[in-house]
Amino acid sequence: MIRGNMLIAQSGGPSMVINQSLVGAVLAARDAPEIGKIYGSRHGIKGILEEHLVNLRQQSRKVLEAVAATPSSALGSVRRKPTPEDCATIFRVLRARDVRYFFYIGGNDSAETVHIIDEEARRARYDIACFHIPKTIDNDLCENDHTPGFGSAARFVALAIMGDTLDNRALGGVKIDVIMGRHAGFLTAASALARVYPDDGPHLIYLPERPFVIDRFAADVRRVMQTVGRCVVAVSEGISGPDGKPIISSFITETDSHGNAQLSGTGALGDLLTTVVKKQAGVSRVRADTFGYLQRSFPGVISPTDALEARLVGATAVRVAIEGTVSSGSVAIKRKPGKKYAVTFEVVPLRAVARKTRHMPAAFINRAGNDVTAAFLDYVRPLVGTLPPVGRLRGC
Amino acid sequence: MIRGNMLIAQSGGPSMVINQSLVGAVLAARDAPEIGKIYGSRHGIKGILEEHLVNLRQQSRKVLEAVAATPSSALGSVRRKPTPEDCATIFRVLRARDVRYFFYIGGNDSAETVHIIDEEARRARYDIACFHIPKTIDNDLCENDHTPGFGSAARFVALAIMGDTLDNRALGGVKIDVIMGRHAGFLTAASALARVYPDDGPHLIYLPERPFVIDRFAADVRRVMQTVGRCVVAVSEGISGPDGKPIISSFITETDSHGNAQLSGTGALGDLLTTVVKKQAGVSRVRADTFGYLQRSFPGVISPTDALEARLVGATAVRVAIEGTVSSGSVAIKRKPGKKYAVTFEVVPLRAVARKTRHMPAAFINRAGNDVTAAFLDYVRPLVGTLPPVGRLRGC
Numbered sequence: 118m119i120r121g122n123m124l125i126a127q128s129g130g131p132s133m134v135i136n137q138s139l140v141g142a143v144l145a146a147r148d149a150p151e152i153g154k155i156y157g158s159r160h161g162i163k164g165i166l167e168e169h170l171v172n173l174r175q176q177s178r179k180v181l182e183a184v185a186a187t188p189s190s191a192l193g194s195v196r197r198k199p200t201p202e203d204c205a206t207i208f209r210v211l212r213a214r215d216v217r218y219f220f221y222i223g224g225n226d227s228a229e230t231v232h233i234i235d236e237e238a239r240r241a242r243y244d245i246a247c248f249h250i251p252k253t254i255d256n257d258l259c260e261n262d263h264t265p266g267f268g269s270a271a272r273f274v275a276l277a278i279m280g281d282t283l284d285n286r287a288l289g290g291v292k293i294d295v296i297m298g299r300h301a302g303f304l305t306a307a308s309a310l311a312r313v314y315p316d317d318g319p320h321l322i323y324l325p326e327r328p329f330v331i332d333r334f335a336a337d338v339r340r341v342m343q344t345v346g347r348c349v350v351a352v353s354e355g356i357s358g359p360d361g362k363p364i365i366s367s368f369i370t371e372t373d374s375h376g377n378a379q380l381s382g383t384g385a386l387g388d389l390l391t392t393v394v395k396k397q398a399g400v401s402r403v404r405a406d407t408f409g410y411l412q413r414s415f416p417g418v419i420s421p422t423d424a425l426e427a428r429l430v431g432a433t434a435v436r437v438a439i440e441g442t443v444s445s446g447s448v449a450i451k452r453k454p455g456k457k458y459a460v461t462f463e464v465v466p467l468r469a470v471a472r473k474t475r476h477m478p479a480a481f482i483n484r485a486g487n488d489v490t491a492a493f494l495d496y497v498r499p500l501v502g503t504l505p506p507v508g509r510l511r512g513c
Numbered sequence: 514m515i516r517g518n519m520l521i522a523q524s525g526g527p528s529m530v531i532n533q534s535l536v537g538a539v540l541a542a543r544d545a546p547e548i549g550k551i552y553g554s555r556h557g558i559k560g561i562l563e564e565h566l567v568n569l570r571q572q573s574r575k576v577l578e579a580v581a582a583t584p585s586s587a588l589g590s591v592r593r594k595p596t597p598e599d600c601a602t603i604f605r606v607l608r609a610r611d612v613r614y615f616f617y618i619g620g621n622d623s624a625e626t627v628h629i630i631d632e633e634a635r636r637a638r639y640d641i642a643c644f645h646i647p648k649t650i651d652n653d654l655c656e657n658d659h660t661p662g663f664g665s666a667a668r669f670v671a672l673a674i675m676g677d678t679l680d681n682r683a684l685g686g687v688k689i690d691v692i693m694g695r696h697a698g699f700l701t702a703a704s705a706l707a708r709v710y711p712d713d714g715p716h717l718i719y720l721p722e723r724p725f726v727i728d729r730f731a732a733d734v735r736r737v738m739q740t741v742g743r744c745v746v747a748v749s750e751g752i753s754g755p756d757g758k759p760i761i762s763s764f765i766t767e768t769d770s771h772g773n774a775q776l777s778g779t780g781a782l783g784d785l786l787t788t789v790v791k792k793q794a795g796v797s798r799v800r801a802d803t804f805g806y807l808q809r810s811f812p813g814v815i816s817p818t819d820a821l822e823a824r825l826v827g828a829t830a831v832r833v834a835i836e837g838t839v840s841s842g843s844v845a846i847k848r849k850p851g852k853k854y855a856v857t858f859e860v861v862p863l864r865a866v867a868r869k870t871r872h873m874p875a876a877f878i879n880r881a882g883n884d885v886t887a888a889f890l891d892y893v894r895p896l897v898g899t900l901p902p903v904g905r906l907r908g909c
Binding site: 127130131133136157159160171172173175176180181182183184185186187188189190191192193194195196276277279280281283284286287288292384385387388404405406407408409410411413414415416417418504505506507508509510511512513 | 523526527529532553555556567568569571572576577578579580581582583584585586587588589590591592672673675676677679680682683684688780781783784800801802803804805806807809810811812813814900901902903904905906907908909
């Protein structure tokens with residue numbers, strides 16, 4: 118157990134519940150006699166480097182609760198991997214403020230940042246507890262059953278596809294929806310929750326975990342058009358060809374300092390697939406939408422389970438850090454065995470999460486590689502919550 | 514007052530509340546002794562031509578209420594302008610079933626369809642009441658203060674931009690959001706409701722009602738980047754250059770039988786504007802999203818006022834038709850003068866609505882043509898309903 122001040126920050130892509138984790142950590146810290154000042158760093162480690170810090174002890178409970186319910190990183194975010202020189206500056210700034218607790222909310226890149234800072238701190242003989250608080254809508258953190266942010270983003274995707282399959286039913290043709298997920302298909306797979314009636318879409322689901330073969334895709338669409346008479350396709354932005362290269366890669370020019378290519382914020386993949394369907398499947402009415410940033414920021418579409426768990430991982434990180442059994446780690450969500458949904462939180466080593474990507478297990482993907490299994494639906498349903506009913510006229 | 518059977522159908526782009534109008538009409542008809550059978554035609558006039566009709570009197574109240582709360586045309590939709598030959602077939606089918614009441618829910622193209630059928634029926638000496646029930650998320654019907662479907666779509670847009678300006682605040686750069694609206698900018702303009710704090714986006718709003726000049730757009734973005742440090746742009750899919758040609762027209766190949774170009778279901782405009790900002794405004798992080806079909810079909814984001822009014826226009830059409838003062842027309846929503854929001858419903862001639870497009874009044878657009886006015890916000894706020902609060906940390 119150390120006494121000292123604390124700093125917390127947010128990093129990577131925002132989510133709808135990332136502020137729940139922030140507020141969970143801040144409220145837990147405010148109750149802890151071991152912790153003095155609570156600094157919030159603006160835009161991740163950038164705020165430490167530029168000494169752009171805010172006082173989180175002086176925020177009213179009302180403000181904190183309003184922030185918790187608001188999507189997107191309230192402290193601002195950043196995509197930046199610290200260099201050894203960055204770490205030296207970071208330690209100078211933190212030492213000057215007697216910061217002994219460091220919390221960083223983010224995905225596997227953010228876990229890598231915490232891992233680097235933790236290792237550099239040991240080297241610099243700076244006694245600081247370094248904890249990663251999980252967040253990612255992609256649901257791709259190793260060691261976790263699922264991650265905070267995923268459930269709400271999956272809820273958005275499920276609702277969007279529910280609406281879209283109704284829209285497609287009204288006007289027909291092929292509709293292609295491009296969904297976020299660079300290497301992991303969980304979010305795209307969650308579109309399967311939209312199915313209420315046997316002919317509901319998505320009729321085809323393509324994930325980054327299986328090679329995407331253009332000709333096979335065109336044949337799949339033709340088959341669905343013949344059997345259902347219309348077709349809704351859910352496709353991950355990260356789908357890759359048999360050569361392992363992302364289909365969209367010919368359009369990509371940007372990467373961040375963690376080496377990630379920018380796949381979102383463009384309609385290019387949807388437009389490419391539209392052309393394929395028009396030419397190779399001979400369908401005239403083909404539309405594509407790319408759900409884009411709405412998936413991680415849309416207000417009011419929040420899974421209650423996701424919001425609660427996001428708050429608890431924040432609070433757990435602070436409690437574990439104060440306990441001091443380990444001086445660094447990442448809080449992971451584990452699902453309890455049994456029929457009733459329940460989770461526990463465990464601390465895992467940073468290196469088990471940092472940079473690594475979890476993929477959809479094979480048991481969650483059908484043999485043809487164009488749909489999910491019942492096992493996946495059992496897995497994802499409690500994370501997303503109850504969806505609204507869909508009415509249908511008799512005889513329609 | 515005529516006694517006979519009734520037929521109702523839905524046409525054009527679906528909306529989130531188009532089934533409220535259907536159910537409003539059906540419930541009113543079920544209470545009316547003048548009306549016998551209630552046919553629903555599948556996919557607009559196509560269902561009449563192909564005699565694909567369903568019985569709407571035998572649907573349970575529970576089913577009807579579930580359908581009312583479900584987005585997208587429950588009877589299916591169509592984009593088809595009837596030819597004289599179509600009309601002859603339609604009258605043969607309707608006469609055989611003694612249909613004396615015809616209701617068609619849709620936008621200005623659907624009103625044109627009703628107008629054609631009404632005029633052809635007179636010529637054919639077929640005594641049938643022909644009424645158009647308004648629907649369009651674009652809000653571009655003449656004679657109407659606003660149209661059913663707009664308030665809910667505008668709510669989706671406002672929420673999406675609320676989330677997006679929070680996302681943009683976290684990670685910076687320029688975000689371009691392409692919003693539906695072929696000729697009228699109402700839906701794009703509704704993005705202004707997303708502003709809660711003075712630095713909130715959208716920072717720039719471009720509408721089809723004002724010429725879109727690429728160089729001026731790039732200069733606007735540069736200015737916002739200098740003053741705010743980031744920029745969210747709301748742009749209508751229908752923006753046109755000073756030559757009057759849609760900016761996106763170079764990408765368009767499809768039109769429907771009413772002569773409308775297909776502008777939605779592609780990310781091309783967003784990607785084009787992204788390139789402009791990168792090259793001409795010198796911004797490196799630029800993303801574009803095209804909201805697409807989610808705007809008209811997303812479940813659970815419904816304006817209560819919109820849902821209620823959608824139901825009432827349906828019921829009003831049936832009551833007016835039974836009254837028989839006029840044998841054809843379109844139900845229009847008029848706003849009562851005064852501070853408190855209230856509306857009345859009036860019947861206007863079909864020719865006043867058919868094919869015509871209402872645009873944003875000049876008083877709703879700022880002088881520079883890149884934002885809306887306070888008068889527009891006063892106009893739109895009651896249609897969209899209360900939006901969720903946005904929390905912000907002190908010092909952030």
